[in-house]
Amino acid sequence: MKELKPAILFVIVFTILCGGIYPAVVTGIASAVFPKQAKGSFITDKNGRMVGSSLIGQPFSDLRYFWPRPSATSDFGYNPVASGGSNSGPTNPDYLKTVADRVKSLHDTGIQGNVPADLVEASASGLDPHISPEAAKVQVPRVAKARGVTEEALNKLVAAHTEDRQLGILGSLRVNVLALNLELDKLAP
Amino acid sequence: MNPYEWLQTILFFIALLALIKPFGTFMAKVYQGERTFLSPVFVPCENLLYRICGVDTDEEMGWKVYAAGLLLFNVMCGVALFAILLLQGVLPLNPQKFPAFSWHLALNTAISFTTNTNWQNYSGEQAASYFTQMFGFTVHNFVSAATGMVVAIALIRGFVRRKASAIGNFWVDLTRSILYILLPLSLVYAIFLVSQGVIQNFSDYKTVPLVQPTTYDKPRLDDKGNPLKDAKGNPITESVTAQSVTIPMGPVASQEAIKELGTNGGGFFNANSAHPYENPTPLSNMAEIFLILLISGGLTYTFGRMAGNPRQGWALLAVMLAILILALGVLYWAESNGNPLVAKLGVYGINMEGKETRFGLAGSSLFTVATTGTSCGAVNTMHDSLTPLGGMMPLSLILLSEVIFGGVGTGLYTMLAFVVIAVFVAGLMIGRTPEFLGKKIEAREMWMSIITVLTSGILILVFSGVAMMVPSAVASMANPGAHGLSEVIYAFASMSNNNGSAFAGLNGNTIFYNLTGAVAMFIGRFAPIVASLAMAGSLAEKKYVPPSLGTLPTDKVPFVLWLTLVIVIVGALTFFPALSLGPIVEHLTMLGGN
Structure with missing residues (x-):
């Protein structure tokens, strides 16, 4: 039992070092060098009011807005304190019914033919801020009609908000839905 | 691709x-x-x-x-x-x-x-x-x-x-x-x-107004916080509009890195x-x-260098890479085909359920095999929503005792236990005393290696079997049928091998899973550790036997292939029946359209 004393002392030492000093140092450097990111990448409007985070998606269901991906967070979609996916298995009958309902509600808004998977399948985090460029494009006619703007103007807006692969290689092409909708409100209020 | x-x-x-x-x-x-x-x-x-x-x-x-x-x-x-x-x-x-x-x-x-x-x-x-x-x-x-x-x-x-x-x-x-x-x-x-x-x-959680307020049905609660139900037993709900949401904060990066x-x-x-x-x-x-992957990969070279033969380390890395890339290929293929049952509903594209847009399929698939080949268990994709064969890849990597890079340290010592077994079996076949790095492999080393390799398998099969007989444990499944069985096997595989990822539909916060899981994690961690240290002690005491003509070279391609086979065969023999009843049945029913 000679090892009991160092066992206890090392638990205390490493708790202070790894649990106290290390996170404190990271916080200090991070808030000095990358203050915006460290705080949560929040977006403010021209009055300085916080309107959301560019990393956290928001629920949109109005015909006048581009819709995000479905979200399986509890209470309501895009609830940031309840991150998570649906965890539905691929053959679960309830899940297949949910997807069929989502396809129908898209068709009800005038979208025709097959729809892109990301627009009817829930994300892993439930907070995914992005949709694919295809998912944005199929919504253009609906938003154009609801806002009374030309589809051409909206296509341009979507193209301008399509983020390239990072460093030209990594990840996929994507559109930030919140940023796109905020811009939409400025373009055609 | x-x-x-x-x-x-x-x-x-x-x-x-x-x-x-x-x-x-x-x-x-x-x-x-x-x-x-x-x-x-x-x-x-x-x-x-x-x-x-x-x-x-x-x-x-x-x-x-x-x-x-x-x-x-x-x-x-x-x-x-x-x-x-x-x-x-x-x-x-x-x-x-x-x-x-x-x-x-x-x-x-x-x-x-x-x-x-x-x-x-x-x-x-x-x-x-x-x-x-x-x-x-x-x-x-x-x-x-x-x-x-x-x-x-x-x-x-x-x-x-x-x-x-x-x-x-x-x-x-x-x-x-x-x-x-x-x-x-x-x-x-x-x-x-x-x-x-x-x-x-270290801020408080932030309240942020929504650009478009969202309306949802909220269950009504009685004074004690239990949901109220109407005469037919359906929950009573009221329509509520959320004007703002709460975004959690915290010291995330410092924890994310480690x-x-x-x-x-x-x-x-x-x-x-x-x-x-x-x-x-x-x-x-x-x-x-x-x-x-960094530390577990690096430790193979550390091993080769300390053992005075870096090729030996590269040989182990080759085995790990081969199986990792194979699993990556199958997972990518299965997911890129999408879900045929969903395609029938008028949807095109890869399976996006439980995936994030930004990573792309390559980034999601690579993360999934890396986190389950090692004992990491972080997820950037919800494994429960993978296609059946796709989901079988992370499950199989965990079931192989996590030697495909493996946890930091655990991957290497478990891989060395597999090496001992492979050398021993090869030794029996060619009629020589098995030896590795100049140390004779004898009964004691075999025992310790078998404890290291098989502990998790026994825990998984026993606890999954018990769970199937306990009604409350079965009720924790989120998905019915074969997929539900996969959830339970995955849970015990993950805990026994100290991975930590989940087919997360399973509700694990019950007394049954909390306690059986605690036992599985504890034994699954410390039995192999003590066995490995005992093997270290016994090996250190042995004298060095210089390699002779009859020594099996363990740093060449044939041994790499042999070791890969041993790992796959041990895993397959232990788990084939369970995998057949879970993911494989589900795959067939999915293709059959039911």
């Missing part, structure tokens, strides 16, 4: 392979007490720690003392975390006023983090205070990773030392793992992750590395996958 996905996957592996040798060399120097570029800063710190804790650095330990120190230290760590979780309500740094964990959840969580499993039956943003995350979980991410690493190093010493009674000093190995390897890398990576958008602060580096995997948030605040960009995603 589009060319970008090929390119990013290939570049990833090139970058990883390029770092194996320099990083493996660095780790070997650290454990052998040689000077490195960090020595001028850290040697004084190191000596200070030894003085505070009363450690004599010249004292070498036999395997029993080494194991006793390791177990005592880990038990103390577990007790400390258990206490923090039970006292959470009265401890500081708790802006959301989270209450204490229930005793069985606290027990499960304490053992989960002590054993490097990081199975989580709670959701971080709704249950854990900043104090718990930092002084509890972050600390355990470091110490449990270091524990795995020192066992691997002790086992290497067993192979290298001749007629020796000692295998090193546990306290010195532990301190060096944390001070020279884990802390500096975590610090650099945490800052890098913040640059990508991972948060790092969570990946130490193959721990316990997410700050419920969505783990799928959460945009844990993994905001495709680049942060690749960096996190890189961290997951």
Whole structure:
């Protein structure tokens, strides 16, 4: 039992070092060098009011807005304190019914033919801020009609908000839905 | 696969392979007490720690003392975390006023983090205070990773030392793992992750107005907080409009870095590395996958270098890479085909359920095989929603005892147990005394290797079987039929192998899963550790037998193939029936359209 004393002392030492000093140092450097990111990448409007985070998606269901991906967070979609996916298995009958309902509600808004998977399948985090460029494009006619703007103007807006692969290689092409909708409100209020 | 996905996957592996040798060399120097570029800063710190804790650095330990120190230290760590979780309500740094964990959840969580499993039956943003995350979980991410690493190093010493009674000093190995390897890398990576958008602060959760308020049906509660039901038993709901949402904050980056580096995997948030605040960009995603594989990959070179034959280390890495890339290919293929049942509904594209848009399929697939080949268990994709054959890949990688890179240290010592078995079986076939690195492999080594390799398999099959007979355990399944069985097998596979990822539909926060899981994690962690240390002790005592004509070369291609086969056959023989009833049946029903 000679090892009991160092066992206890090392638990205390490493708790202070790894649990106290290390996170404190990271916080200090991070808030000095990358203050915006460290705080949560929040977006403010021209009055300085916080309107959301560019990393956290928001629920949109109005015909006048581009819709995000479905979200399986509890209470309501895009609830940031309840991150998570649906965890539905691929053959679960309830899940297949949910997807069929989502396809129908898209068709009800005038979208025709097959729809892109990301627009009817829930994300892993439930907070995914992005949709694919295809998912944005199929919504253009609906938003154009609801806002009374030309589809051409909206296509341009979507193209301008399509983020390239990072460093030209990594990840996929994507559109930030919140940023796109905020811009939409400025373009055609 | 589009060319970008090929390119990013290939570049990833090139970058990883390029770092194996320099990083493996660095780790070997650290454990052998040689000077490195960090020595001028850290040697004084190191000596200070030894003085505070009363450690004599010249004292070498036999395997029993080494194991006793390791177990005592880990038990103390577990007790400390258990206490923090039970006292959470009265401890500081708790802006959301989270209450204490229930005793069985606290027990499960304490053992989960002590054993490097990081199975989580709670959701971080709704249950854990900043104090718990930092002084509890972050600390355990470091110490449990270091524990795995020192066992691997002790086992290497067993192979290298001749007629020796000692295998090193546990306290010195532990301190060096944390001070020279884990802390500096975590610090650099945490800052890098913040640059990508991972948060790092101590603010209260932020309330943010919604651009478009959202309306939803909220269940009505009675005075006691139970949901009210109407005469037909349906819940009574009322329509509520949310004008704003609450966004959780916290010191995330500091935990994220060590969570990946130490193959721990316990997410700050419920969505783990799928959460945009844990993994905001495709680049942060690749960096996190890189961290997951870095130490386990590097340790193969450390092993080769310490054993005086770097080719031996490369041989082990080749086995790991071969199986990892095979699993990656199958997973990518299965997911890119999409879900035929969903396609029938008028949907095109890959299976996107449980995936994030930004990572792309390559980034999601690579993360999934990396996190389950190692014992990490962080997820950027919800494994429960993968297609049946896709989901079988992470499950199979865990079932192979996590030697495909494996957890930090655990991957190497489990792989060495497989090597011992492979050498022994080959030795029997060619009629020679089996030997590895000049050490004779005898009954004792075989016993210890078998304990290391088979403990988790026994735990998985026994506990999954028991769960099928307990109605309340069956009721925890989120998906019906074959998929539900996959959820339960995955849960016990994940806990017994200290992975921590989940087919997360299963509701694990019940007394049954909390307690059986705690037992599975504890035995699954410490039985192989003690067996490996015992093997280290027994090997160190042996004399060196120089290689002769009859010695099986273990650093050449035929042995690499043989070792791969042994790993696959042991895994297949143990789990084929279970896999047939779960994912394989589900795949066939999916193709059949039911």
